[in-house]
Amino acid sequence: MNTAELWQRYQDWLYYDEKLGFYLDVSRMSFDDAFVETMKPKFDKAFKDITAIEAGAIANPDEERMVGHYWLRDPDLAPTDELKQDIIDTKQSIIDFAHKIHSGEIAPPSGGKFTQILSIGIGGSALGPQFVAQALATLDAPLKIYFIDNSDPEGIDQILATISDRLDTTLVSVISKSGGTPETRNGMLEVKQVYEDRNLNFADHAFAITGKGSQLENQAKSEGWLATFPMRDWVGGRTSELSAVGLVAAALQGINIQAMLDGAKAMDALTRKPDLKNNPAALLALSWYFAGNGKGEKDMVILPYKDSLLLFSRYLQQLIMESLGKEKDLDGNIVNQGIAVYGNKGSTDQHAYVQQLREGVNNFFLTFIEVLKDRNAPSVEIEPGITSGDYLIGFLLGTRQALYEKQRDSITITIPDVNETTVGALIALYERAVSLYASLININAYHQPGVEAGKKAAASILSLQERVVEVLQKSQRALSLSELATQAEAPEQIETVYKIVRHLYANQRGIILTGNLGQPSSLKIAWQSH
Numbered sequence: 001m002n003t004a005e006l007w008q009r010y011q012d013w014l015y016y017d018e019k020l021g022f023y024l025d026v027s028r029m030s031f032d033d034a035f036v037e038t039m040k041p042k043f044d045k046a047f048k049d050i051t052a053i054e055a056g057a058i059a060n061p062d063e064e065r066m067v068g069h070y071w072l073r074d075p076d077l078a079p080t081d082e083l084k085q086d087i088i089d090t091k092q093s094i095i096d097f098a099h100k101i102h103s104g105e106i107a108p109p110s111g112g113k114f115t116q117i118l119s120i121g122i123g124g125s126a127l128g129p130q131f132v133a134q135a136l137a138t139l140d141a142p143l144k145i146y147f148i149d150n151s152d153p154e155g156i157d158q159i160l161a162t163i164s165d166r167l168d169t170t171l172v173s174v175i176s177k178s179g180g181t182p183e184t185r186n187g188m189l190e191v192k193q194v195y196e197d198r199n200l201n202f203a204d205h206a207f208a209i210t211g212k213g214s215q216l217e218n219q220a221k222s223e224g225w226l227a228t229f230p231m232r233d234w235v236g237g238r239t240s241e242l243s244a245v246g247l248v249a250a251a252l253q254g255i256n257i258q259a260m261l262d263g264a265k266a267m268d269a270l271t272r273k274p275d276l277k278n279n280p281a282a283l284l285a286l287s288w289y290f291a292g293n294g295k296g297e298k299d300m301v302i303l304p305y306k307d308s309l310l311l312f313s314r315y316l317q318q319l320i321m322e323s324l325g326k327e328k329d330l331d332g333n334i335v336n337q338g339i340a341v342y343g344n345k346g347s348t349d350q351h352a353y354v355q356q357l358r359e360g361v362n363n364f365f366l367t368f369i370e371v372l373k374d375r376n377a378p379s380v381e382i383e384p385g386i387t388s389g390d391y392l393i394g395f396l397l398g399t400r401q402a403l404y405e406k407q408r409d410s411i412t413i414t415i416p417d418v419n420e421t422t423v424g425a426l427i428a429l430y431e432r433a434v435s436l437y438a439s440l441i442n443i444n445a446y447h448q449p450g451v452e453a454g455k456k457a458a459a460s461i462l463s464l465q466e467r468v469v470e471v472l473q474k475s476q477r478a479l480s481l482s483e484l485a486t487q488a489e490a491p492e493q494i495e496t497v498y499k500i501v502r503h504l505y506a507n508q509r510g511i512i513l514t515g516n517l518g519q520p521s522s523l524k525i526a527w528q529s530h
């Protein structure tokens with residue numbers, strides 16, 4: 001295409017909403033009109049499906065659940081008055097709680113006010129709050145937030161060391177929809193232990209965000225934690241940022257949660273139009289489908305040219321990959337669907353992997369996110385008439401151009417500023433693009449059976465570890481690995497037994513080893529007391 005044709009294509013496909021100041025440019029996706037025509041019937045169905053979701057259909061058939069995250073920002077959409085009232089009441093309880101924490105009405109037993117939050121959760125119970133904190137929390141936020149989002153002992157130690165001098169003024173937020181996720185439970189138990197070691201009453205610092213009747217809710221209630229907020233079964237973890245999961249942390253950090261909800265509601269309204277060319281979520285879904293041939297054949301690289309949006313790609317990684325990465329379609333056919341998502345930020349990533357994007361394997365499409373406002377204060381001139389912000393946008397435009405020249409497709413999203421409204425709008429945009437794309441490829445975007453399998457496998461490894469330790473403790477002599485595996489009733493899992501032994505040994509957990517770790521069959525394993 002020559003430059004005049006390209007400029008025309010840009011104008012033909014440019015989506016703009018004046019109120020949000022939001023632009024979407026799909027002109028550098030190389031689909032043609034014939035492709036768009038073939039997709040129209042699929043989109044007709046997708047628009048009907050998302051309307052049904054918003055009306056309360058059981059869009060998650062495996063779990064027999066409604067999918068209600070769109071109601072969170074527009075409670076009037078909720079299919080019953082009870083649900084509507086629940087959303088309104090929850091939001092009010094969050095606002096009240098944040099107010100009481102900020103004013104000191106809810107205060108630490110040692111006096112003063114709470115000064116920081118330690119948020120414990122994983123996946124959808126962490127990624128949204130982490131993204132939003134990075135994007136929107138200001139340096140003078142009333143409470144600073146820290147996260148434990150793994151079962152890594154050293155990671156936990158590092159966070160605890162960072163906050164240890166203010167543990168008495170730390171609010172501990174424990175977030176888990178299921179209320180039984182091991183990583184979250186482990187983090188909570190470790191933190192609770194530290195409070196007890198310091199003679200601080202954990203319950204006076206903790207609150208929970210969790211599903212009704214969960215183990216976590218029961219614990220919070222029986223121990224008298226400061227508060228519990230609900231996570232409803234009609235909101236999935238990866239779409240929970242605008243539920244209590246994201247809103248409590250945001251409100252505590254002084255972020256305007258109503259503006260986030262309003263931004264999302266505005267984007268929902270824009271993306272409700274059953275008109276492919278005038279619906280930005282549909283334009284994204286169309287582009288994703290085109291890029292990957294409806295089979296995820298190309299990876300989605302997300303490159304925001306703004307440091308504060310660094311975690312957006314990580315947040316989207318879960319939203320998109322956990323939603324779309326499915327073995328079977330809704331009719332039970334094996335389809336192995338998904339789209340791989342990665343990216344950090346521009347221009348930083350230009351000095352990392354963009355070399356491959358431009359010249360290497362063409363297995364991706366890129367989404368640039370451009371933010372028009374550079375900073376609040378005026379910028380210094382790095383060179384006459386040129387600022388750092390000019391450079392940043394120059395790098396974005398230059399990379400987009402360089403990729404286009406090499407037939408690498410890209411999408412560009414432009415927002416005026418990173419603020420509550422635009423962040424809410426971006427979250428809604430991708431949530432809705434995922435809903436539409438899931439319809440296009442006929443999969444259930446709202447369950448995650450694959451992750452459940454991993455969790456069950458981990459549990460069985462821990463129970464094997466218990467058996468291994470029991471066998472060693474009872475044995476009167478050192479055992480070979482194969483004897484140990486057989487006596488632990490897992491001869492077929494000898495490799496796992498070897499790895500369990502190696503880990504216990506590395507952590508001085510009672511194992512005595514002789515032999516060569518590099519030659520597993522030479523090992524003799526005993527328990528320390530023998």
Ligand SMILES: O=P(O)(O)OC[C@H]1O[C@](O)(CO)[C@@H](O)[C@@H]1O
Pocket residue numbers: 122123124125175176177178179180181184236237238322448451452
């Ligand atoms: O909020 P929970 O129940 O602790 O789950 C955390 C995360 O784990 C998953 O269930 C998958 O492992 C995610 O979908 C979820 O966001």
